[in-house]
Amino acid sequence: MTTSISLFDNLQIGGADIVLMMGPCSVESHEQVYDIAKSMRALGLHVMRGGAFKPRTSPHTFQGLGLEGLKILRQAADEFGLLVISEALGIAELPLVAEYSDIIQIGSRNMQHFPLLWAAGEQQKPVLLKRGFMSTVQEWLAAAEHIASRGNQQIILCERGIRSFDPSTRNVLDVNAIAQIKAVTHFPIIADPSHATGRADLVPAASRAALAAGADGLLVEVHPNPAAALSDGAQSLPLASLPAFVEDMRRIASAMGRGVV
Ligand code: PEP
Numbered sequence: 001m002t003t004s005i006s007l008f009d010n011l012q013i014g015g016a017d018i019v020l021m022m023g024p025c026s027v028e029s030h031e032q033v034y035d036i037a038k039s040m041r042a043l044g045l046h047v048m049r050g051g052a053f054k055p056r057t058s059p060h061t062f063q064g065l066g067l068e069g070l071k072i073l074r075q076a077a078d079e080f081g082l083l084v085i086s087e088a089l090g091i092a093e094l095p096l097v098a099e100y101s102d103i104i105q106i107g108s109r110n111m112q113h114f115p116l117l118w119a120a121g122e123q124q125k126p127v128l129l130k131r132g133f134m135s136t137v138q139e140w141l142a143a144a145e146h147i148a149s150r151g152n153q154q155i156i157l158c159e160r161g162i163r164s165f166d167p168s169t170r171n172v173l174d175v176n177a178i179a180q181i182k183a184v185t186h187f188p189i190i191a192d193p194s195h196a197t198g199r200a201d202l203v204p205a206a207s208r209a210a211l212a213a214g215a216d217g218l219l220v221e222v223h224p225n226p227a228a229a230l231s232d233g234a235q236s237l238p239l240a241s242l243p244a245f246v247e248d249m250r251r252i253a254s255a256m257g258r259g260v261v
């Protein structure tokens, strides 16, 4: 039994409908985010993702626009009636992310950053907790309990792939974990097929598998021009492919007796 989290009006995560959260890996410009927000609105989607504070493996790559990125996301989301999910990379930025976003994302690399989990547990907004890419399901659930221990029960889990021996994909989507989480917790669970595969060509199949396993939503990276993306272009769906992708997800959702929002 999943406890659903109400976002606004009739929108819930963990309820009857599957929630498709989409957006760029990194917020790059006003125009980029507006193009995405407009397409999402036209497809009847409600939650836009976008990284402003980025956890990049190398310090020599784009590190995100920071506060400016959050402002761009908020402005575009408000104009198109969308909600925002964005990552809080550290305790210092958490209040800013909570102010500008509707869902606070905690990234894979921070799954066991306990002081950050406690600080998120003191916020009033839903927290999306990504699985550490080398963490067990048990460690992940214990991390969620750290958030809950400070009073915030609005926790969404996100399976984003775990590291394996095989370099043919960036990570491996742990579909088992999605089914297991459904069986052992009441938290909603979504999947991130973008980081799980690292390849745009594999994102639709991984997404179908996640929904068939019972995921309550997806977190998908999209870009108007993936070849020019400042981060994660290889795994970003081109904006032009969204209508077909969403239609594909609606078919799977319908087979599961669910809708897509
Ligand atoms: C992201 O969603 O932007 C991200 C950095 O993902 P992860 O923490 O799963 O690597």
Ligand code: MN
Residues within 6 Å of the ligand: 025, 026, 195, 221, 231, 232
């Ligand atoms: Mn990314």
